[in-house]
Amino acid sequence: MRHGGGGLRERKKLQTREALADAALRLALEKGPDHVTVEEIAEAADVSVRTFFNYFPHKEHAILGRNPEQLERALERMRTASPDESPLTTMWHVVHDVLEELGSDGELSRRGELIMSSPTLLYQLMLSSIDDERQLTAALTERMGEPAGSLRPALIVSTAGAACRVVMELHKTAPGRPIPELLDEAFQLLAQGIDTSFGPNNQKGHP
The missing domain is CATH 1.10.10.60 (Homeodomain-like)
Known part of the structure; x- marks a missing residue:
């Protein structure tokens, strides 16, 4: 740490x-x-x-x-981010800062496996994550100048959190790849669009 x-x-x-x-x-x-x-x-x-x-x-x-100061630093990072920095880039910085403070890949993996094996820890993580995401979404919404209840800032925050969870799970099956490297790839996919061909109304046979 x-x-x-x-x-x-x-x-x-x-x-x-x-x-x-x-x-x-x-x-x-x-x-x-x-x-x-x-x-x-x-x-x-x-x-x-x-x-x-x-x-x-x-x-x-x-x-x-858990360290409440991590959330305070993340909120401050959002408030002081350069106007030229994209919202997803800001979330990338926030996530990397938290991962760096939580420790090495080995420590993150051990903690992640322990959490997944314990319903109590998983429940506590879920509760704290929901509260964190709510505050981060409010801060990002304000920074982006969008009205309360806007979908885009909420999706940016929640998909960043989902990317972290997916990366931690995949790291167990691909331990040779560092977590930051996997995370960068995940954020790149989010930035590019996971499925740019999406269009259910354009599928053949759609009523």
Whole structure:
């Protein structure tokens, strides 16, 4: 995981959050997510249980590596993006920033496999992803100058999220290809149009 700039206090907070997330992931892989306790995670990270709850509301968010600051940085990235930067390009930057902070391909793969094997983790990821996408869509809609409820910004955000999920799944069957490389290919396909021949009303035999 990367350690960004900022003052000593901010760096120590980041290190503590990363230590808790690393401990949570390691223990969940060893024992199974349902058999890990907050007390064990805090002890492994050498902090108090009270400190744990300063960073995560529950153990599932620690195992997922959830960091609310990631969303804040993503929203700021949208607000400060160059007017010449396309909305999909902005989402590409946002996704790559999150992946870089979450760790190496190996760590991402281990966490991804663990999530897919745990209904509880999958449910928590779904809940947090829905909320993230809602806020990102609102920010992108405003940046694009479109009215609330517009389809295009919502599709850009949601398809970017879908691309990440597909890439993580495919990486298990093609581990030789780095996740960022697969992600770049996925975004290129989105940019080009997945099926430019789409036209159900033009098919022969259509009533």
